[in-house]
Amino acid sequence: MVSKKLIRLGLHLLLLLPLVELVWQAIQLSQGLESRLGADPGKIILEDLATISVWLLLASLAVTPIRKIFHWSLIQSYRRMLGLHAFSYMTLHILSYQAFLLGWDWAELGSEIINRPYILLGLIAWVICLAMAMTSYKWAMKKLGRNWLKLHQLVYLAAILIIIHEIWQAKSALGEPLIHAAILLVLLSVRGYFKIIKRSRTGSASI
Numbered sequence: 001m002v003s004k005k006l007i008r009l010g011l012h013l014l015l016l017l018p019l020v021e022l023v024w025q026a027i028q029l030s031q032g033l034e035s036r037l038g039a040d041p042g043k044i045i046l047e048d049l050a051t052i053s054v055w056l057l058l059a060s061l062a063v064t065p066i067r068k069i070f071h072w073s074l075i076q077s078y079r080r081m082l083g084l085h086a087f088s089y090m091t092l093h094i095l096s097y098q099a100f101l102l103g104w105d106w107a108e109l110g111s112e113i114i115n116r117p118y119i120l121l122g123l124i125a126w127v128i129c130l131a132m133a134m135t136s137y138k139w140a141m142k143k144l145g146r147n148w149l150k151l152h153q154l155v156y157l158a159a160i161l162i163i164i165h166e167i168w169q170a171k172s173a174l175g176e177p178l179i180h181a182a183i184l185l186v187l188l189s190v191r192g193y194f195k196i197i198k199r200s201r202t203g204s205a206s207i
């Protein structure tokens with residue numbers, strides 16, 4: 001039987017593949033060879049990193065519903081890995097914006113945050129995810145106790161802010177952002193459903 005460690009390693013490598021592909025495309029472009037990054041590589045890289053990140057975030061949010069619906073407890077151990085990879089890609093998305101579109105001009109980033117509300121929403125979402133990434137280890141779990149769960153439940157707020165950020169900047173190309181929004185809505189509904197079931201069970205148990 002394939003060991004858990006091997007599956008983890010395989011998943012890590014799989015999750016790194018999109019980044020490797022982007023680096024490969026950038027190298028091709030720098031050598032004057034054919035590359036899908038085209039005439040505006042910075043923008044394509046920024047968008048690709050963002051899209052990968054949203055899919056990984058949604059995948060990490062889908063883990064608990066999948067575990068509950070299919071009684072598949074093994075999947076739970078991969079939630080943190082998916083969340084951390086999502087966080088890495090969203091950080092690279094922000095860095096690529098800073099590098100390719102703003103030329104590392106931090107003052108410009110400040111004025112973008114003030115003048116474009118969708119950027120502010122993205123930043124708030126990222127700060128929430130940063131707090132979660134920094135406390136995703138066992139020692140933090142022990143230290144924070146019940147507050148750990150409260151903090152980590154903010155992931156749903158972060159996801160909502162990210163989808164608004166995505167839809168807001170999309171202008172006319174709303175296809176993928178709306179698919180993301182629909183998936184998030186389903187995940188939130190499933191979560192709500194399980195919460196109601198749990199409450200009614202504990203309620204009837206205490207009668």
Ligand code: HEM
Pocket residue numbers: 043046047048050051053054090093094097119122123125126162165166169170
């Ligand atoms: C300070 C924080 C952030 C900044 C400055 C920022 C910047 C941007 C910009 C400028 C765009 C528009 C790109 C374009 O014109 O095509 C964009 C799109 C997007 N951002 Fe962010 N972002 C931030 C945070 C986030 C976070 C945390 C996420 C989470 C995944 C995210 C996900 C997205 C997505 C999905 C898109 C749409 C990409 C596409 O068009 O395919 N952003 N972001």
